[in-house]
Structure formats: C-alpha cells, structure tokens
Amino acid sequence: MKPFRVVLLLAGFVLIPLVVKNLQAQPSATTSPAATPVAATTQVTVNSRTMTLNGQSVGEVLVGNNVVLRIREAAGGYTAGQRAGVVATRLTSYLSQGMSWQSLSVGTFNNQTALLMGNNLLVTADPREAALNGDTPLQLADAWLGNTTDALRGVTASAVAGSTESWPDWTNATTKIVPIISAGTPGLQLGAAQVTGPKERVDTVKAVLELDLVFQKTARIMVFIPSTQIASLKRVQGVAVSALLQYRLFKF
Amino acid sequence: MKRLRKWTIIAGITALLMTAGIISGAFVRPAQAVGLGDILKIGGIVLAVSAFGGQINNFINNALGQHEAAAAGATKVVPIFSIGQGAYIGAAQVLGVPANVRRVQGVAAIQLSIGNIGGTGLIPISTRSAKGSSLSRVSGVGVGAIIDLHI
Numbered sequence: 017m018k019p020f021r022v023v024l025l026l027a028g029f030v031l032i033p034l035v036v037k038n039l040q041a042q043p044s045a046t047t048s049p050a051a052t053p054v055a056a057t058t059q060v061t062v063n064s065r066t067m068t069l070n071g072q073s074v075g076e077v078l079v080g081n082n083v084v085l086r087i088r089e090a091a092g093g094y095t096a097g098q099r100a101g102v103v104a105t106r107l108t109s110y111l112s113q114g115m116s117w118q119s120l121s122v123g124t125f126n127n128q129t130a131l132l133m134g135n136n137l138l139v140t141a142d143p144r145e146a147a148l149n150g151d152t153p154l155q156l157a158d159a160w161l162g163n164t165t166d167a168l169r170g171v172t173a174s175a176v177a178g179s180t181e182s183w184p185d186w187t188n189a190t191t192k193i194v195p196i197i198s199a200g201t202p203g204l205q206l207g208a209a210q211v212t213g214p215k216e217r218v219d220t221v222k223a224v225l226e227l228d229l230v231f232q233k234t235a236r237i238m239v240f241i242p243s244t245q246i247a248s249l250k251r252v253q254g255v256a257v258s259a260l261l262q263y264r265l266f267k268f
Numbered sequence: 269m270k271r272l273r274k275w276t277i278i279a280g281i282t283a284l285l286m287t288a289g290i291i292s293g294a295f296v297r298p299a300q301a302v303g304l305g306d307i308l309k310i311g312g313i314v315l316a317v318s319a320f321g322g323q324i325n326n327f328i329n330n331a332l333g334q335h336e337a338a339a340a341g342a343t344k345v346v347p348i349f350s351i352g353q354g355a356y357i358g359a360a361q362v363l364g365v366p367a368n369v370r371r372v373q374g375v376a377a378i379q380l381s382i383g384n385i386g387g388t389g390l391i392p393i394s395t396r397s398a399k400g401s402s403l404s405r406v407s408g409v410g411v412g413a414i415i416d417l418h419i
Contacts, residue, residue: 183363232303235324
C-alpha cells in the first residue's frame with residue numbers, strides 16, 4: 017500500500033500546481049483585443065511641452081518624438097501648456113492600464129466632441145479650439161485620432177528605401193490629363209488620369225501606367241505610375257494622381 | 269489483487285492527467301492567423317486599413333521596387349471617403365513629402381465631370397472622414413494607388 021500512496025501523493029503534488037497555473041493563465045487567452053496590453057505601446061514615452069508659435073503659447077502632447085495634438089487655448093483655469101500636461105498624464109495612465117491605440121475613438125463626452133480612450137476622456141475638441149485650427153470639432157478630433165493612433169502604432173510615413181532622389185516640394189504645381197495604360201497588357205487603355213506636381217516634371221509625363229496587384233486574395237490594388245513613356249515604365253518622380261477619368265474606381 | 273490495484277492506480281493517474289489537460293487548456297485548438305478578409309467583415313474598411321495599412325503599403329512599395337519604379341517620396345495607406353455616398357469605399361496609397369504625408373488621414377473622393385467625361389477627384393485630407401462643410405486638403409500629396417477591398 018505504501019508505495020502506491022507515495023505515487024498518488026507525488027502525482028497530486030505535480031498535478032495540482034499545474035492545473036492551478038493553467039487555470040490562472042486561461043483568461044489572458046480570451047482577452048478582447050481592445051484591452052490587450054501591447055509591449056510596444058507600454059514602452060512608448062508620452063510627454064507634453066509648451067511652445068511658442070507665432071508669438072502664442074501653445075501646449076503640445078508628444079508620443080515618442082511625434083507631436084500628436086496641439087492645444088492653443090487656455091480653459092478651465094489651465095494654460096494651454098498645463099492642458100497638454102493633463103492630456104499626457106491621462107494618456108500615460110490609460111496606456112499603463114493596458115489600453116492601446118485600438119481603444120482610441122472619437123465620440124462625445126459631456127455633450128462635446130472628444131477623443132476618447134475606451135470610455136475615458138482624453139481631450140475635448142471644443143469649438144473654439146477647432147476654429148483656431150480652421151476645423152470643425154469633429155475634424156479636429158479626427159485629426160488627433162489619426163495622429164495618436166499612428167504614433168502609438170509606431171507608424172510613420174516611411175520614405176521608400178533604395179531611392180536616390182527626394183520628393184520635390186510642389187511650389188510650382190500644375191496638372192495635366194494623360195491616358196492610363198495597363199502595365200500588364202501594353203497598349204490597353206483603361207481610362208485617363210489627372211496628374212499633379214511641379215510643372216517641369218508634369219510636362220514630361222506621357223501616360224500613367226497601371227500595375228495590378230492582389231493582396232491576401234482580398235484586396236485588389238491598382239498602382240498608378242506617371243511615366244515618360246507609354247510603352248514602358250519610366251517613372252517621373254514628384255508627380256502623383258489627383259483624379260481618375262472614365263475610370264470605374266471600384267468594380268463592385 | 270496487487271496487480272489489479274496497480275493497474276487501477278495507473279488508470280486513475282492517466283485519467284487525472286487527461287482531465288487536467290482538458291481543464292488547463294492543453295488541448296487548445298491551433299491558433300489561426302486573422303487575415304484582412306476577417307478584419308473587413310468584423311470592422312469594415314477603417315479598421316482593416318488601421319490593421320493592414322502598413323503591410324499593404326510595404327507590399328506596394330516592394331512590388332514597385334521590383335519594377336524599378338519605387339516612388340522617392342514618403343508613402344502611406346489611408347481610407348477613401350466618398351463625399352457622394354457618405355461612406356468609406358476603399359483605401360488609397362498617398363505619396364509626397366514626409367511631413368505632409370504624415371498629416372494625411374484619408375482621401376476624399378468627389379464626382380467630377382469635365383465636359384462629357386465623368387471622373388473621380390481624389391483629395392488627400394487631414395481628417396479620417398469629410399463630414400464637415402469643408403475639406404482639410406493636404407497640399408503636396410497625391411495618390412499613388414487605390415485599393416479595392418471588396419473582392
């Protein structure tokens with residue numbers, strides 16, 4: 017009997033901690049995406065600072081090195097800089113609670129358009145603040161949402177590697193209409209495009225070549241390449257499409 | 269008798285192990301990667317672009333690189349908001365100077381007609397949608413690709 021009791025006891029010692037440990041681990045597997053703590057986001061530094069723009073003191077909230085929102089107005093007894101500090105503190109607090117960029121949304125808080133994180137207020141896009149930016153409150157909150165989301169996700173507008181030429185400023189911009197030619201089937205015209213960019217570059221564009229791609233069998237991608245030649249791909253840098261003519265934008 | 273007891277205990281331990289395995293989730297189904305199609309069904313275009321915009325952007329840039337036609341500017345994938353339909357209808361890759369591209373949050377699609385020719389204007393804007401009375405156009409940025417998310 018004794019050896020069997022020892023075996024049973026040993027089995028109990030091994031199994032019980034295993035079961036308890038795994039039962040404790042279970043909830044994390046079913047956590048909703050909105051509350052998933054993301055290491056990358058918890059390591060993000062959130063700061064605020066006071067700057068002077070056009071002689072006016074403004075408060076800025078930074079995620080990493082990116083300014084995600086700028087407050088120009090003092091309100092509620094706080095200066096613009098102090099308000100930015102409050103927003104930065106809120107954002108830090110929500111991130112430390114495990115929220116991520118997925119929790120961000122535009123909604124209403126106390127009947128005012130606001131940027132929210134979960135159900136919590138991050139910052140109010142009040143009409144005066146929006147007017148100073150030349151926006152409506154919804155547009156301002158939308159812009160803040162986009163900036164904050166991108167900064168928290170670590171998305172930056174990345175320049176394409178391998179290119180030796182930089183994108184020119186459109187100081188002397190003009191437009192031109194050229195045919196859209198299929199890159200896969202040379203000579204097949206698919207419509208027309210209005211291209212825009214610096215005049216000296218737009219003048220060299222003879223056609224826009226369309227390259228068709230498929231991403232994950234779910235997205236059909238039509239890439240438009242302004243070219244100096246109709247029959248082959250010779251990209252004109254600094255020129256992009258601003259309108260599509262006689263072209264069915266989406267095939268659904 | 270001893271042998272029977274021994275087998276009973278072995279069977280008991282085996283049963284315990286299996287029960288523990290089931291309870292503890294040891295027999296969890298294999299994980300499945302969530303694809304663009306799944307996200308589209310659940311959250312629509314804006315969520316799909318938020319989740320997959322970076323990948324689509326790199327996918328386009330890599331394809332262009334293979335054709336020696338990569339754009340020299342910064343690029344980004346954003347949703348297209350149709351002014352006429354008042355809804356998101358797809359996505360676009362915008363390109364331009366990095367500082368300006370960073371400001372772009374969406375592309376507004378507006379119906380145009382030049383004489384008898386119909387078309388769609390594509391305007392990079394600094395907001396996700398264009399529900400206000402005016403468009404916050406971002407200058408110096410154009411469209412490099414459009415992405416149909418409904419195939």
